[in-house]
Amino acid sequence: MASRQKNSPTLALVSLGCAKNAADLEVIAGNMIKGGWVLSPDPDCADAVIVNTCSFIASAREEAEAEIRRALALKSEGAYGQVFVTGCYPQRYPDAVSLFPGVDGWTGVPNKWIEPKLPALRFTGKAFAYLKIAEGCNHRCSYCAIPCIRGSYRSRPMKSILREARALIETGCRELNIVAQDPMPWRDGRKRLVDLLEAIDAIPGDFWVRVLYTYPSEIDADFIAWMITSKHAARYVDMPVQHTDVDVLERMNRASTAEAVLLLPDELRSLVPGITLRTTVMTGFPGETPLRFRKMLADLKRIQFDHLGAFAYSPEKGTKGAQMSSRPPRAVAEERERLVMEQQKVIWNCRAKRMVGSVRKALVVAPGVARMESQAPDVDGVTLVKGVGAEEVGSFIDVKIKKIKGFDFIAEKARQKK
Numbered sequence: 001m002a003s004r005q006k007n008s009p010t011l012a013l014v015s016l017g018c019a020k021n022a023a024d025l026e027v028i029a030g031n032m033i034k035g036g037w038v039l040s041p042d043p044d045c046a047d048a049v050i051v052n053t054c055s056f057i058a059s060a061r062e063e064a065e066a067e068i069r070r071a072l073a074l075k076s077e078g079a080y081g082q083v084f085v086t087g088c089y090p091q092r093y094p095d096a097v098s099l100f101p102g103v104d105g106w107t108g109v110p111n112k113w114i115e116p117k118l119p120a121l122r123f124t125g126k127a128f129a130y131l132k133i134a135e136g137c138n139h140r141c142s143y144c145a146i147p148c149i150r151g152s153y154r155s156r157p158m159k160s161i162l163r164e165a166r167a168l169i170e171t172g173c174r175e176l177n178i179v180a181q182d183p184m185p186w187r188d189g190r191k192r193l194v195d196l197l198e199a200i201d202a203i204p205g206d207f208w209v210r211v212l213y214t215y216p217s218e219i220d221a222d223f224i225a226w227m228i229t230s231k232h233a234a235r236y237v238d239m240p241v242q243h244t245d246v247d248v249l250e251r252m253n254r255a256s257t258a259e260a261v262l263l264l265p266d267e268l269r270s271l272v273p274g275i276t277l278r279t280t281v282m283t284g285f286p287g288e289t290p291l292r293f294r295k296m297l298a299d300l301k302r303i304q305f306d307h308l309g310a311f312a313y314s315p316e317k318g319t320k321g322a323q324m325s326s327r328p329p330r331a332v333a334e335e336r337e338r339l340v341m342e343q344q345k346v347i348w349n350c351r352a353k354r355m356v357g358s359v360r361k362a363l364v365v366a367p368g369v370a371r372m373e374s375q376a377p378d379v380d381g382v383t384l385v386k387g388v389g390a391e392e393v394g395s396f397i398d399v400k401i402k403k404i405k406g407f408d409f410i411a412e413k414a415r416q417k418k
Contacts, residue, residue, distance in 0.1 A: 011037045012046035012080070014067050015123060017054025019212070019378065020179050021087055022123055023132040025052040027114050028086065030121030044074055048082040048104075053089035056145065057314045064089040072102045092149045109135070109149065113156055116164060126394040127365040128175035128377060129168050133161050133196070137181040139215065141242075142253045142320035143285060143313060146181055153181075158188040158196055165200050172394045174363050175208040175234075176200065177377060183211055184218035194222045201232050206396060208363070210234040210376060216241060216260035219268075227272055234373050237268060238278040244299035245292040248285055251324065265303045276374040278307035281340060284333020285313045286324035293336050297343060304347050307380050310340040352404045359414045362399045364392045370399060370411075381407035388413065 013029055015022045029050060033039065040046035049071050053064035064087075071083045084105035090097065091108025113135075122129050136151040137144075165176055178197075180186065186193045193211075200209055209232045214223075216239045227233045241261040243249050249258050268275055281296065300308065312333035315322035328336075362370035362383050367390045370383045385399055399411035 008036055008038045009047040010040035010045075012040045012043045012049040013123075014043075014049065014051045014071070016052060016064055016067060017056065017060060017088065019130045019177070020132055020181065021052060021054055023130045023179065024087065024109070025050065026121050026123060026130075027116045028052075031114065031117050033121060034117040045079045046081070048084060049074075049080045050084045050086060053085060053087040055088040055092045055149065057316065059314075061089065068100050068103070072100060075102055088149045092145070109151075111151070113154075113160065115160060120164065120167070122168075122173075124377070125365065126172050127363055128177060129173045130179050131161065131165060131168070131176045132156065132179050133183055133193075134180035134186050138185065139182065140253055142251065142324070143242075143282065143316065145316040145319055148318050150181060153185055155186045155188055158191055158199065161196060162199055162203075166203055169203050169205045169207055173207065174205075174394055174396065175210060175371075175377075178209065178211045179213065182213060182215050182218070184215055184223070192222075194226050197226050197230065197233070201230050207232055208234045208373065210236055212238050212376060214239050216257045216264055219260070219264060224268070224271055227275075235272055235275045236278070236373060236376060237275060238376065238379075239264065240280040242280065242282050243285065243288070243292075244281075244296045245288070248288050248292055248296075251287045251321075252282075252285060253320070262299065262303075265305070276306045277303075278309075278376065278380070279305045280309045280311070282311060282313050283336035283340060284328045284330070286321060286327040288328055288336075297340065300340065301343060301347070304351065305344070306351055306374065307348075307376075308340070308344045309379065310337045310344070312337045348407060349404065352409070355401050355409070356403060357401060359398055359400050360411075361396055362411070364388055364395050364397060366393060370397065372399070372409075381409065383409045383411050385411050385413060 011029065011032060013025060015025050051067050051071050054060040055064060068085055071080060074080050075083050082104040083102060085103055086107050090106045097103055097106040134153060134155050136153045137146050138153040140147060168176060184193055186196060197209060214237055227235060242252060242254060244261050246258045249255050265277055268277065360372045362372045364370045368385060368388050370385050372383055375381060383399060398414035400414045401409050401411050403410045
């Protein structure tokens with residue numbers, strides 16, 4: 001077992017769940033490091049470990065419980081001095097601490113903004129970062145437990161966001177990924193999301209701004225205009241539609257999105273040349289008949305999203321969806337998920353082939369690995385570029401697409417014009 005440093009207490013980190021959850025841990029751990037802690041060179045040996053958890057669906061809860069038990073087992077062996085559990089799991093299950101004897105701290109989601117001490121800790125590395133602008137959600141989708149866990153919508157102050165954005169750019173970040181449960185309703189007094197994005201645009205430097213997760217019916221003309229005119233905007237929209245059948249959307253309490261789900265993709269493509277569209281859909285929600293599923297499959301084939309993720313519905317305690325009747329069996333939901341992704345693979349291959357031979361701007365995020373404007377971190381593929389070393393991480397390069405590999409691209413550095 002590795003020995004601990006004696007001068008400063010050492011800290012190990014376990015981050016589970018989404019990018020928004022990771023952003024919370026970056027702030028917590030970053031502030032601890034500014035206060036005198038140091039990151040342990042051995043993640044399985046430290047004076048303290050923070051297990052930052054998710055509890056959105058059953059598989060996330062199971063993963064959180066397994067990681068907590070693993071940390072406690074290491075503590076019993078003397079590898080960890082203290083075990084702290086944070087995030088969505090203790091927020092949703094505050095009394096569950098009794099199931100884990102030996103936990104030294106059990107804290108949920110902060111109910112007010114914790115201002116990061118800058119420059120902040122970044123799990124994502126030098127090239128890109130997640131910039132969280134809001135907490136909670138005011139939508140009440142009948143399948144979703146997020147409002148129960150994270151509470152109602154709270155916007156982060158504009159001054160705080162811009163302070164962090166400037167610090168990130170000044171320390172070499174070349175992609176700001178704007179995240180929240182739903183970024184679109186962000187407000188600070190009379191300032192709206194577009195005002196915030198325009199203020200970020202005014203920061204000097206060469207960088208992308210990517211807004212992740214946009215509720216379909218909230219994408220308006222001002223947001224589209226920003227995407228067209230901004231010198232920093234990534235022409236990329238992630239609009240989780242969840243379904244395309246109006247009856248299923250109504251049962252999901254998302255009927256307000258029904259028109260946008262079917263019409264917005266074509267409108268965005270006509271207004272923003274070269275835009276990339278991503279979505280997620282759910283199979284097996286209560287009321288999804290074979291006919292309604294086939295309608296969604298046909299709609300997705302017509303719309304041709306560039307990127308798509310699908311998942312089988314998981315009933316969550318405390319949500320209206322969990323009490324609804326007419327839910328397809330789990331095996332049926334999983335088979336429908338497979339059919340959606342099988343179709344999407346064909347769509348992806350068709351659309352990706354059009355890019356082969358083209359030259360695109362890409363951000364180097366690791367040695368030999370880059371991402372284009374069309375590739376968001378974590379959820380989409382990457383562009384593998386031979387011969388790109390560590391010294392180029394955090395730089396933009398031009399790449400020529402050579403071929404497709406799964407959901408990734410193989411490329412080479414484009415020759416510079418003389």
